[in-house]
């Protein structure tokens with residue numbers, strides 16, 4: 090069984106570059122349709138599919154993603 | 160439930176000013192993770208450049224100084240010689256390191272100063288608005304070569320790792336990239352080695368990192384594949400990643 094995980098995006102730190110969206114092997118991140126306080130459409134977790142592989146956190150330039158293993 | 164990634168203690172919990180999708184933030188995190196892992200935060204002195212990373216001294220949780228453009232290796236030399244027990248890192252862009260600071264770069268390597276250099280090669284002057292750098296690719300557009308770099312007028316890109324490898328004093332030179340996850344992992348390993356070399360007294364160590372500048376490359380910041388593709392398809396041909404020198 091692959092690992093199961095979940096992620097949290099810090100919306101005030103995310104600048105909407107979507108590098109995380111582009112590297113997630115399970116495509117479980119997307120562009121949010123809500124504008125953040127800092128003026129971006131942040132990345133957001135779709136709510137399922139995370140395998141705690143850390144790819145998103147490794148490429149995030151803004152340290153905006155926390156990865157949990159469930 | 161277990162949190163797998165804590166923010167490194169060596170990086171202050173503040174938001175950084177870099178543009179969306181800029182590689183500087185990735186490399187800052189990697190440097191900070193390495194400082195944590197080697198437990199050298201308290202003895203590290205960070206030399207910030209002039210360039211987009213000019214505020215880096217306010218992001219790292221260690222002693223730091225911001226030096227004049229290109230002078231990082233000279234400042235680092237002075238600090239390391241005066242305080243040999245400290246760990247000194249000079250973080251520089253390509254305009255800074257390969258243009259105005261070329262003399263400092265070459266001579267600090269030739270002298271085998273026991274310092275660590277983190278060199279961000281984004282093939283452009285980022286901070287000042289996208290002028291041509293010594294590392295700008297042939298054909299690449301910049302505000303000072305609007306039809307693309309023409310070797311007849313502007314010469315050819317300078318390959319820093321190859322150049323410094325020819326100097327006896329250079330102990331370690333590796334080029335990596337942060338445009339994909341595998342590259343980020345390799346970059347961290349290289350940065351770790353460059354710091355370990357200083358801890359072990361091995362000497363002059365440089366890591367050149369190919370890094371995205373979506374803003375001044377004129378590509379979309381919200382479509383990361385445009386900038387990562389430029390590194391993947393164009394930059395690595397001129398600047399192949401790899402270990403160029405590794406003297407034990």
Ligand SMILES: Cc1ncc(C[n+]2csc(CCOP(=O)(O)OP(=O)(O)O)c2C)c(N)n1
Pocket residue numbers: 209210211212228251252253254255256259279281283284285286287292
């Ligand atoms: C002595 C001096 N000359 C010129 C400048 C203007 N200047 C500021 S940053 C910069 C180039 C920055 O490019 P780079 O080092 O590649 O860093 P990047 O912003 O791309 O990370 C220049 C020429 C300066 N600040 N000081």
Ligand code: SF4
Pocket residue numbers: 176177178179180181182183211281285286371372373374375
């Ligand atoms: S101008 Fe380029 S190097 Fe500077 S912060 Fe923006 S993306 Fe990064």
Ligand SMILES: [Mg+2]
Pocket residue numbers: 252253254279280281282283284285292
């Ligand atoms: Mg640059």
